[in-house]
Amino acid sequence: MSSETLGKCQDVAALCPAGSVEWLQAIGHDFLEGKREGACVYDEAGRRYIDGVCGAGVFNLGRRYPELVRALDQAMRDTDQGNFPMISEEKALLGQALAQFVPGALECSMFSVMRGEAMDFACKVARGFTGRTELLTVDGGCYGQTGFALSLSERVDKEAFGPLIPDVRIMPFGDVDAAKAAIGERTAAVLLEPLQVENHCRAAASAYLQELGARCRACGALLVLDETQTNFGRTGLRFAFEESGVEPDVLVLGEALGGGLFPIAATLITQRVNTFMNAHPMIHLSTFGGSDVGCCVALKALEIFAREQPWQNAAARGQTLHEGIEELRGKGGTPIRGVAGKGLVWSLDLGSPEAAQAFCRSAARHGLLVVPGQVARHTVVLRPSLLVTEAEAMEILDALRAAATDHGETS
């Protein structure tokens, strides 16, 4: 059965201009996403793929986790979006559950509808709380599309969007001396991802995070960690930063919070930082952010995360994948020049953006959806459902092997 490709589809023009279709064709994803279940998605013609994209870390529990589907079905009857300024039991209970779920003293939540907004709030609360303006980040970051998040991110097209948020400075990643020199009395916050998924899974060393934390404390700056792509078990731990033992003042959580059924994200802050928001209520608003329906879904997702502990499966299946990829590379003749990652997020170095796209195309042909890294465009990121089975992990390896072989033959 052949799938209907997007290029031949009627009436795609409103949403997908030619450039968009071309890009999807380049990575072999030019089909309509249809049925989805567990670790897999299907195109409209019924062809099955393993979802190795997971919405950039949204579908940690796989697609349509049945209990979560039921939770949304119930929540839409019990409640609705609610008036955004209002106190609600749903918001209160999700705030409480998050405080219990995350490590350390991150007791307070600001809800957002998506990751960029959650990051923008992190930047704003850091400035508001400290009364300082400097936002320090590291090179290679990828935080989202909105104004503050974009200002901190490394992007090839960043300059196209004109002058962005001022007083943002970028430090060389992992350089302790540079960080010590840069973080000072002017610094509102140091913001980074513990694992730069889009940048060939570059991990911040525990010692580096510790140093950043210590220097921030000494200078009165806040340490902000963006776990949008690593939260809820992706790296084999509940949160990636737990490995380092560092205690962030602000933690940004992505749409994985809504389990792939409802768009909701959150910024967690300490009671100390929340004194600013208590003194300035209603200064940062989100119409969709604290949706009571979304809160119900997220509450259920947290319950499932706590019960399933998908980080354990991520660690175990991740090992299978890592060993399989290394074995594949060991045999030689593959285009994969390097591999980096943790748990169930792996980045393959293909050498060039073109080779990365070609690899994605081949992988799709062999039933695996993966996309290039957004920062390191010569890489391909693999991040399946955290509940992937051993059999599915083997399927992923088969697809990678076949894609590597294709690539070897054509190049």
Next chain:
Amino acid sequence: MNKALEQGGRTAPAEKRRIEEIFGRHINRGQMKYLKAGHLDVFETDRSGRGFTDPVSGRRFFDCFTSAGCFNVSRHNPVVMQALEEALKSWDLGSYHLASVPKLALARKLAALAPGDLEGVLFAAGGGDAVDCALKLARGATGRAEILSTVKAYHGHTGFALSANGKEHYRHCFEPLMPGFSFVPFNDLEAIREKASKDTAAIILEPVQGEAGIFPATDEYLRGLRALCDELGIVLIFDEIQTGFGRTGKLFASEHSGVVPDVMTVAKSLGGGLYPNAAVVYRKTPVLAEFVNRNPGFHTSYGGGSDLGCQVSLRLLEYIEEKRLWENAAAMGRVLQEALSGIQHENPKIVRAVRGLGLMVGIEYCHEFMGPMMADALAKHGVFAAYSGNAPQVMRFMMPITVTAAEMDAIIQAIHGSVRDMKTLLPLALTAVKVPGVLKLLNSERVQTVLFGAVRRIEDVTAFLSKKGEGG
């Protein structure tokens, strides 16, 4: 123990306090104090039709705030519910980068309904995200940096949107924001002509300024902006996040003037009050189309344009179209505005102005402190209406556009009753404001929070004592 409260509702006051304690500890304590000052600290249960029930008092409220225009088609509209219920049988958020039947269908529908040749669609997750997307599109496509926004404008809280917000209140704690943004007085064509140039990437405005206190743009102003943008190659952006989908008596507010912008942002009611969704709709002018074509992933949205959201939005738009709900908004808006004008005429010391378009109506009181007082009085009459935190003298009425004539009549009666109630308190306040400094004090948000909170406690004690007297 206040037995009337216990019997009237399903949530005991003690239970409410328990939830408030959790909310205060894990969300925001300041927000609770703020809401309590205006009697807005009610929980919303039985969300249906044009309102909700306070589970403590059992009192039914007309929702005249609708989360700033999210519940255009009522709370828990069965059509919207059914759309989500059905979508939930097969869909989820969907992969952010893949096309799907629901996404393409909604994009086609938006392109078909949007005015003129607005026919390209980019999805976003919320209003701020949509505005950020629109401003990135304008800067990216034109290669220019300058953005002209309007004084008192409200566009959202994300980085670009906040930079375009024309109110210090939302900005001052977070500056410096993006360079290149400047602000011109709303409805002043001369002022904007002076500022606009070939360095201007975009002019962004709300066709009816909402949060600023309901100021509709004049047709001449919008036509003048269109001509100015055409002359200088500027991208004209209409933020229809609050005004869209029937709110102002037309499907989109821009239809009143017939001016078609280059870019239009929509959000809020697009989600049907149930499931978040937002979009940027743009004209495929060479400069805009080429930019999107060359940079298809320039504003990826992970939570917006979801398959579930698109199914809900699509059914919602079909429903609004089938019922021609904008016509009801226009008719009911006229009734409300006439009634409010009458109240203004009778109470010139309380109401300074009434403004609006369709069911986006504002009352401006003579003093800032009257906003919270009136919210309080209205709450007692079963009307939930919000005053703006940074312009508390203006109260917005944005009830569902499905409101019936009988309901509108009841709302108007409640407003009459509230004004009468306020008049009994007013001689005291108006005498006090003649004392130097008192007006400033009364108008201070913090003083209001404390003062109205205290007044409320006194009222509660009085109510408690009188009930006790009756019971004993």
